[in-house]
Amino acid sequence: MNKNFYLLVIVIAAIGLMNACKHLPPESGFNGTTVSGANNGVCFETDILPLFQSNCAKSGCHDAASHQGEYILDSYSNIIKKGLVPGNATGSKIYKVLFETGNNKMPAPPNPDLTAPQKILIGQWINEGARNTIGCGVSCDSNQFKYAANISVIMSTYCTGCHAGSIPSGNILLNNYANVKIQANNGRLVGAVSHAAGYSAMPKNANKLSECQIAQIRKWVVAGALNN
Numbered sequence: 092m093n094k095n096f097y098l099l100v101i102v103i104a105a106i107g108l109m110n111a112c113k114h115l116p117p118e119s120g121f122n123g124t125t126v127s128g129a130n131n132g133v134c135f136e137t138d139i140l141p142l143f144q145s146n147c148a149k150s151g152c153h154d155a156a157s158h159q160g161e162y163i164l165d166s167y168s169n170i171i172k173k174g175l176v177p178g179n180a181t182g183s184k185i186y187k188v189l190f191e192t193g194n195n196k197m198p199a200p201p202n203p204d205l206t207a208p209q210k211i212l213i214g215q216w217i218n219e220g221a222r223n224t225i226g227c228g229v230s231c232d233s234n235q236f237k238y239a240a241n242i243s244v245i246m247s248t249y250c251t252g253c254h255a256g257s258i259p260s261g262n263i264l265l266n267n268y269a270n271v272k273i274q275a276n277n278g279r280l281v282g283a284v285s286h287a288a289g290y291s292a293m294p295k296n297a298n299k300l301s302e303c304q305i306a307q308i309r310k311w312v313v314a315g316a317l318n319n
């Protein structure tokens with residue numbers, strides 16, 4: 092027997108193991124697939140993770156410390172662990188609860204509901220296989236800084252999970268133009284997202300916004316925080 096033979100045996104065994112894993116039910120060991128680059132469908136990194144982090148992985152809910160119902164929804168590996176059937180949104184608890192009512196709905200009252208487009212996006216991501224799509228080449232143009240097209244989209248993706256509803260975090264609402272303008276004018280908006288000294292770093296317990304997104308917010312504020 093030579094070395095190559097043993098190598099072949101190991102490779103065949105490894106392929107066998109990989110295939111065996113593929114057929115396990117997702118709830119008992121779905122490892123997730125990481126795909127990097129553009130045109131891979133819904134982008135987990137930029138479109139889905141921020142929604143989970145700001146709406147679900149909150150203190151008292153599904154951050155690592157609180158893990159209500161044993162759900163921790165703060166990272167890809169934790170999000171795919173439970174209640175998620177890749178390829179089957181309507182069979183996934185994590186998706187179904189978005190449409191419940193009363194105390195069964197998630198985010199639980201008094202936290203605000205996800206918007207209809209946000210729910211659709213999560214469903215689409217699950218139906219596409221719940222993959223860890225990263226480095227998606229999402230375009231951000233720091234010369235575009237309009238409230239409706241740019242700023243409000245950042246707020247609803249990264250911030251309103253905590254800063255909306257009847258008990259907003261830090262007693263700060265970022266759910267509409269008038270309220271965002273208050274934080275723009277008092278300097279806290281830029282202070283918080285740029286992680287400036289003396290401000291709480293935002294979004295809380297999540298990655299810093301991209302330099303391009305921070306530039307869009309800064310330029311919008313400097314230009315007078317218009318409702319444009």
Ligand code: HEC
Nearest residue numbers: 145149249250253260261274279280283290291293294295
């Ligand atoms: C997971 C919940 C959460 C998310 C997401 C979140 N915040 Fe906050 N935010 C808080 C809490 C809690 C406070 C109160 C201060 C603290 O505990 O750090 C706060 C405080 C603030 C403050 C006041 C900071 C200061 O030092 O005066 C601003 C401004 C703010 N947030 C803006 C934002 C913006 C903008 C986003 C999105 C880019 C965001 N937050 C996302 C929870 C959150």
